[in-house]
Amino acid sequence: MRVGSGLQRAQSFMVLATGLYRVSHLVVGILAVAQHQRDSVLSWLGLTAAVASSLSVFGVARSRGWFGARPPLVDLVLVGCVLPFVVYAGGADRPSDIGWSMLLGGSASAVCAVALRRGAAVAGAVTALVVTHIAGYAMAGAEIAVIAAHLNALVSSAVLARVFWWYLRRQGRLLDAATEQAVAAEAARARYAERMAHHRALHDTVLATLTAIASGRADAGTAAVRERCGREAAYLRRLVQQQAEDDGIAPGTAAAVEHAVRSVESLGLRVTAQYGAPAEIPAHAAAALGSAVTEALNNVLRHAGTGRAYVTVTGSAGGVVVTVVDRGSGFDPLTVDKGMGLRSSIGERMREAGGAAEVDSAPGEGTCVALRWPA
Incomplete structure (x- = not known):
């Protein structure tokens, strides 16, 4: 894949978009823990793990240009499936207290939706998050409406990220195809212009010399004419050699x-x-x-x-x-x-x-x- 291609630009945009989505969730988590759970060691440890996992996922994506295969899965398990239970064990036993850890599951589902290639793998990741978050909210005694609203946001994050990635990837490939066609057309025009230049040069040199000799206006036995014929023969050899290279x-x-x-x-x-x-x-x-x-x-x-x-x-x-x-x-x-x-x-x-x-x-x-x- 060429550097700066349409597909690479689409990948860079998705890395940036999902990264900003994760940052927004981490900001909510930091504020929630600082205001309401500042005495909970497990909440602080869980938040630290979420930040570390985020740096790993998006650091790899930034350096390589796209998500690696392993970091999103580790993030899914650590942030999406384990973190809510760690926060609950630290004393966050109400829906409002555990909500920030559940919120991070939305950005975890978005990352999996674009990083995992197979639709079945994405469906499995979202299912794992749904089961985890139903269990976590049930432990905290959340109402059905709260659970349903959260699950809707969780699934929507994955669906929207998948659709956006499909569209941007398609547009990037179309842009790359158009660019390749334009480059090929420009190369063809350049080759045509070069051939026309050679045709004019042949008319003005080789053909003119042969015509002069054939008509008797130039004596082929003179040193000057022989020297000119030698130069033009060398030019013809180079021209034939270039054509033999198939325009390479x-x-x-x-x-x-x-x-x-x-x-x-x-x-x-x-x-x-x-x-x-x-x-x-x-x-x-x-x-x-x-x-x-x-x-x-x-x-x-x-x-x-x-x-x-x-x-x-x-x-x-x-x-x-x-x-x-x-x-x-x-x-x-x-x-x-x-x-x-x-x-x-x-x-x-x-x-x-x-x-x-x-x-x-x-x-x-x-x-x-x-x-x-x-x-």
Whole structure:
């Protein structure tokens, strides 16, 4: 389940709602014991146990995002079924004195109604509470009307909590489905836009070159035409490779890196690019990667003393790793001026986007620039 999904929001709301419901009952219990049973040790112990059980149930729910399987059942037994008898044994032998402990059964039934998956389990929990509270009120000599009103509130708490949880869960799943459809549609539009960009590029480069050669306007034997054909052949190989990956690479990442490669190839640098299948990343991160790759390739062109570079795009845990490698002259990273592109333009750009850049080089051994998102 994705963080921030509709289903998770529904769960967070139910944890909050049932938690506030329990808090309201605990406040009543604290006031009742403080005013009328301050001398009853068992009442204070029972109230302390109820608070501890509440912290356990809702603390687990808060940390995990939902109720655990065991804490609600322990709360049901301790707060819902045992607490009334403990309070009665401490001297609360009138309906008005034992009422606060009975009230906590309502929030216990609400928690069970949303935490337990099976309807039979919820029915069993509510039945246990009903039997316990009938017995407790009977011991305290409560009238039938008081018992009936309390049982109605007890059962209503479970029913309403169950209905609310069903509705919110359904709405959360519908929201998640709609979000997934929107993301898929956006990805499809991005892929279509990328294909159209490739079609235009093919028209302006490969097709134009072939047409010029076929019509005799360009001599295929000249060095300039051969160099152009080599660059365009490399572009075609990358395009075929991307299609073979069944669109597994994130469109934004592919477009950004490909734009960087082609922009530097137009200046005479030959680039061999390999594309893997990383996860989709945000647009700002893809843009930062593309700019960093452009700067890294420009550095190869300006400083490496070689006419070839290698770019590899792979996936990491929920992100992307792009490496730019050359076999040129290399350098000592410790002696490089901090104002140069490797440290400022590349490193700062990646950090601002939430990524990282690492440079590995040595004199005579070439250079490897690794770009990661996220860091």
